[in-house]
Amino acid sequence: MSMSRNFIFAISVFVVSIQMVHAQLPSLLLLSDDSLYRQSNALVLATGEARLGSNSLDISFMKKMVLGGHIDKQQISDLYSAMGNQNRAGYQAAGELSFYNFRDTLFPDPTWGLKATLGTNYHGAASFNPTLFSTIFQGNQSFAGDTIDLGPFSLQTQSWQKFGLGIFNKKTLSGITLSLVEGQSFQSLIVQQADMHTSNTGDTITLAPAGDYWRSDTTRSGWANGSGVGVALDLDYNLPLQNDMGMISISVRDLGFVKWNDASEQYALNHKAVWTGLDVNPWLQNHGDTLSKPNVEDSLVTDRRQGAFVAPLPLGVHLRYMKRFGRNNYYEAGWSIWPNRAAVPQVYAGVSHSFSNHFMMSGRLSLGGYTRWGLGAEVQWMPCGTWIVRAGTNAIGGLIFDAAHGRDGYVSIGRSF
Amino acid sequence: MRNCRLLIVFVCVLSFALAGCKREEPTTWDSSVLVPLAHGRLTLDNIIVDSLLSADESGLWNLRFNRDLADFNLDSIVNVRDTVVNLECNLPISGSFNPGFVVPVDFGEEIHLNVPSVQLKHAVLKSGRLEYTLISSVNGDLICNFEIPGLKKNGQPELFVVSTNLGSSAAPYTTGGSIDLSGYSLDLTGASGTTFNRIATNFNILVDPLAPNPAQVIAGDNVIMQLHFVHPDLTYADGYFGEHHYNLNEQFEVGENFNLPSGVLNLDGAQMHVDVRNAVGIDAQMHFTNLSGVNASGNALMLNHGPLYVPLNISRAVRSGDQVVANTYAYELNASNSNLDAFMEFLPKTLNVAADVVLNPMGNITDGNDFIFTADALEASVSLDVPLRLGMHDLAFADTLEITADALEEVFNGDLVLWAKSDFPCEAKCDLFLIDGSDSRSIVENATLHAASLTSAMGQTAAAESFIHLPIDTDIITRWNANHRLVIRVTLNTLSQTDVVGIYDHFGIDFKLIANGDYQIHIGE
Numbered sequence: 001m002s003m004s005r006n007f008i009f010a011i012s013v014f015v016v017s018i019q020m021v022h023a024q025l026p027s028l029l030l031l032s033d034d035s036l037y038r039q040s041n042a043l044v045l046a047t048g049e050a051r052l053g054s055n056s057l058d059i060s061f062m063k064k065m066v067l068g069g070h071i072d073k074q075q076i077s078d079l080y081s082a083m084g085n086q087n088r089a090g091y092q093a094a095g096e097l098s099f100y101n102f103r104d105t106l107f108p109d110p111t112w113g114l115k116a117t118l119g120t121n122y123h124g125a126a127s128f129n130p131t132l133f134s135t136i137f138q139g140n141q142s143f144a145g146d147t148i149d150l151g152p153f154s155l156q157t158q159s160w161q162k163f164g165l166g167i168f169n170k171k172t173l174s175g176i177t178l179s180l181v182e183g184q185s186f187q188s189l190i191v192q193q194a195d196m197h198t199s200n201t202g203d204t205i206t207l208a209p210a211g212d213y214w215r216s217d218t219t220r221s222g223w224a225n226g227s228g229v230g231v232a233l234d235l236d237y238n239l240p241l242q243n244d245m246g247m248i249s250i251s252v253r254d255l256g257f258v259k260w261n262d263a264s265e266q267y268a269l270n271h272k273a274v275w276t277g278l279d280v281n282p283w284l285q286n287h288g289d290t291l292s293k294p295n296v297e298d299s300l301v302t303d304r305r306q307g308a309f310v311a312p313l314p315l316g317v318h319l320r321y322m323k324r325f326g327r328n329n330y331y332e333a334g335w336s337i338w339p340n341r342a343a344v345p346q347v348y349a350g351v352s353h354s355f356s357n358h359f360m361m362s363g364r365l366s367l368g369g370y371t372r373w374g375l376g377a378e379v380q381w382m383p384c385g386t387w388i389v390r391a392g393t394n395a396i397g398g399l400i401f402d403a404a405h406g407r408d409g410y411v412s413i414g415r416s417f
Numbered sequence: 418m419r420n421c422r423l424l425i426v427f428v429c430v431l432s433f434a435l436a437g438c439k440r441e442e443p444t445t446w447d448s449s450v451l452v453p454l455a456h457g458r459l460t461l462d463n464i465i466v467d468s469l470l471s472a473d474e475s476g477l478w479n480l481r482f483n484r485d486l487a488d489f490n491l492d493s494i495v496n497v498r499d500t501v502v503n504l505e506c507n508l509p510i511s512g513s514f515n516p517g518f519v520v521p522v523d524f525g526e527e528i529h530l531n532v533p534s535v536q537l538k539h540a541v542l543k544s545g546r547l548e549y550t551l552i553s554s555v556n557g558d559l560i561c562n563f564e565i566p567g568l569k570k571n572g573q574p575e576l577f578v579v580s581t582n583l584g585s586s587a588a589p590y591t592t593g594g595s596i597d598l599s600g601y602s603l604d605l606t607g608a609s610g611t612t613f614n615r616i617a618t619n620f621n622i623l624v625d626p627l628a629p630n631p632a633q634v635i636a637g638d639n640v641i642m643q644l645h646f647v648h649p650d651l652t653y654a655d656g657y658f659g660e661h662h663y664n665l666n667e668q669f670e671v672g673e674n675f676n677l678p679s680g681v682l683n684l685d686g687a688q689m690h691v692d693v694r695n696a697v698g699i700d701a702q703m704h705f706t707n708l709s710g711v712n713a714s715g716n717a718l719m720l721n722h723g724p725l726y727v728p729l730n731i732s733r734a735v736r737s738g739d740q741v742v743a744n745t746y747a748y749e750l751n752a753s754n755s756n757l758d759a760f761m762e763f764l765p766k767t768l769n770v771a772a773d774v775v776l777n778p779m780g781n782i783t784d785g786n787d788f789i790f791t792a793d794a795l796e797a798s799v800s801l802d803v804p805l806r807l808g809m810h811d812l813a814f815a816d817t818l819e820i821t822a823d824a825l826e827e828v829f830n831g832d833l834v835l836w837a838k839s840d841f842p843c844e845a846k847c848d849l850f851l852i853d854g855s856d857s858r859s860i861v862e863n864a865t866l867h868a869a870s871l872t873s874a875m876g877q878t879a880a881a882e883s884f885i886h887l888p889i890d891t892d893i894i895t896r897w898n899a900n901h902r903l904v905i906r907v908t909l910n911t912l913s914q915t916d917v918v919g920i921y922d923h924f925g926i927d928f929k930l931i932a933n934g935d936y937q938i939h940i941g942e
Contacts, residue, residue, distance in 0.1 A: 068442035068941060076446065139449035141933065202451035202931040203836060277453035277930060284463040 028380035037416035045414035053371030053406030054089035060402035083130040090125035090370035117164040124157040125342035150194040183228025183258035186216040217263035232256030246323035254313040268303035358382040371406030472922040492791035528616040536613035537656040545649035550593035557632020558625040567604035567616040655788040663774040683808030696743035698788035704728040710765025722755035805920035831934010876921035
């Protein structure tokens with residue numbers, strides 16, 4: 001009974017504090033010689049992952065943007081001078097609770113079982129050029145007399161919750177899950193071009209964007225608020241190699257869409273806005289009047305449409321290949337893609353050493369995604385034979401050095417009954 | 418089991434580590450901005466109160482100033498004081514009188530109004546109250562009818578009908594009431610119709626027809642009507658108002674609506690009108706003895722215009738029914754008949770006016786037919802019209818503003834750049850500084866707004882551009898937020914002190930205010 005309370009506490013704390021699900025199942029579940037959990041009635045697995053990265057912004061900068069603090073000029077200048085033509089930044093966070101039913105048989109084939117999942121997801125990605133960064137963080141003073149192009153630029157954020165039911169193979173844990181998606185919020189700003197001109201004297205700033213801005217119902221907020229509804233498919237295909245020599249895993253996450261409700265808005269940003277300062281003439285002529293700020297948003301937008309629209313979920317596809325070498329070692333290679341405007345495909349390679357049937361450590365080198373490269377480490381552990389714990393990161397440097405370009409971490413905790 | 422405890426410890430440590438990741442301060446950075454803040458066009462009528470400024474046909478601005486010189490307060494002549502009168506009605510015979518019987522009385526009283534210095538024949542009241550108290554010593558129920566034929570409203574004489582109950586000499590019966598006198602007219606010629614300040618009255622008494630018993634009257638019993646006129650105020654009066662002498666001695670600020678400048682000013686074409694208007698049926702004589710100004714330095718200068726200082730005989734107004742034809746008299750002062758230009762260039766801060774006024778200087782020559790409508794009586798006013806054709810030398814305006822706005826939370830280091838394009842043919846130098854007691858911090862000194870050059874005599878100018886840099890730093894923002902006072906000093910100069918230039922209504926200053934410096938951006942507060 002005491003153990004049960006601890007377990008519930010642990011799971012509760014985990015679900016509210018961990019932000020993200022690692023994309024794939026813990027490999028120890030598939031590679032360990034101890035497959036006792038498969039003979040149990042059920043497996044409850046909670047997983048989480050948080051990922052923040054950029055190929056141009058460092059952790060110090062991103063930390064200050066998220067947690068607060070003053071960003072000094074030198075830091076901004078250093079980042080700007082090291083930027084490429086087009087830069088990316090993104091975050092992804094989620095938490096998922098999965099229930100695998102090993103006891104009941106779904107079909108005449110006893111190897112298939114039912115699973116249920118509950119998860120919450122947050123994703124954001126931005127793609128920007130150095131000029132936009134410089135204009136925002138260094139100002140427009142150095143562009144006096146020039147016309148600069150702030151585009152192309154994209155910023156997309158999305159959050160959603162999933163309530164899924166699926167089937168899985170009790171031997172390989174391969175499976176498919178169909179989820180009802182509850183859309184929480186969505187924003188998409190895509191600007192192909194945005195010419196900004198600052199006059200020599202600074203008396204006029206002209207901005208001529210060409211792009212679109214879509215957003216979901218802003219009157220609703222909070223978890224599962226009903227701003228949108230959709231479906232998503234998650235697939236796992238795990239193929240153990242012969243003679244326990246390793247495995248191949250393919251995972252597809254969030255293949256689906258959300259239909260955002262009728263209160264959603266779509267703006268076309270295609271109007272040139274000229275800013276010459278507040279017009280104080282009405283105030284000068286009628287001394288009692290108050291000055292009111294013009295609405296810059298209205299100046300930029302020429303077409304606003306309110307209504308429902310459909311937007312895809314941020315899809316992720318992951319491939320993993322692990323092969324044993326020696327008695328207790330594996331080498332590993334993998335590939336992940338997130339087909340959005342910011343992220344680039346990520347490849348990784350690594351080695352793992354299994355200290356026992358219940359403990360494995362891994363090291364990985366990854367390249368791509370939202371960040372540059374990262375040296376990662378992972379620990380997998382099956383305490384008491386009925387628990388599974390996994391913790392790792394794809395960027396050890398991000399946990400230690402503020403100059404790193406990415407920080408992430410993932411944790412899985414599960415127990416079989 | 419040990420492993421399971423380690424697991425729980427692991428989860429707890431992880432949870433606490435993640436719980437520490439929350440925003441505790443805003444994200445800030447300094448951005449070097451070059452941003453327009455405001456723009457507009459400043460014209461003279463934005464600065465000077467509209468009622469003081471008007472443009473003539475050519476568009477030349479004229480500064481116009483009107484002021485009543487004196488309040489002669491003529492309604493005080495016909496001021497009726499609070500008046501209390503006791504009208505006694507004696508009952509000369511004794512007897513027991515049945516209900517409905519008209520009791521013989523001995524009564525012939527008039528109301529004497531307390532108006533000491535005038536002889537009023539007629540008046541109309543705009544406010545006031547008449548309180549009455551009836552005191553009866555008669556042992557019977559009476560109905561007393563007290564009429565004032567000379568007090569009418571809508572043509573109807575005022576009649577007080579007062580019922581009494583049993584009274585006695587030792588314990589008379591007393592009752593009372595009041596009426597609002599607004600709109601009442603008074604005939605003050607008395608019962609004879611030829612006197613003044615008197616109002617005729619009538620009194621009759623009968624035993625109440627509904628009384629249960631006869632009234633027991635003893636010769637010598639009396640009924641007294643006590644009247645109290647409370648704060649009677651007239652709107653019209655006629656009669657003879659008497660001969661009155663006034664000494665007028667008024668002083669008022671010229672620059673009530675704007676701060677008068679210091680420095681040298683050269684004006685051209687100023688005009689002043691002194692107007693006297695008499696709407697009262699009284700002859701008068703007015704004699705101005707002083708019209709002078711005192712400038713900011715305390716020096717005085719008299720306005721010289723010979724006719725103004727000659728006694729002026731003012732004829733009475735003529736009345737036909739309710740229509741009054743007033744008599745008006747005007748003095749026009751200009752550069753050719755007075756020292757008006759010099760007087761205005763002297764920049765008087767205070768104007769002193771002194772005059773002797775005599776009403777009815779020749780006595781009662783109309784046999785008591787003076788009249789007055791108190792709302793429109795004897796007035797004297799001055800109007801000043803100064804065409805803004807100016808020559809200026811270090812003409813300085815200064816003002817101190819209390820800073821009471823919400824605190825500025827912005828952090829800015831750099832310049833506020835004021836770009837100005839002026840049509841005015843005068844140069845302006847501006848000083849701005851913040852003060853707190855003896856502590857002073859200059860924002861800008863001698864910032865120059867260049868003068869436009871004249872291209873025609875009709876006020877066409879070639880505008881001049883100026884850039885004024887106002888350096889702003891954290892010290893200035895701190896002082897601003899500490900409720901210092903902002904002192905603005907503007908000094909104006911025309912190209913020539915002696916050659917005047919016109920200021921036209923199409924003149925203005927186009928301006929743009931631009932921020933050029935490091936602005937601290939805050940997000941996530």
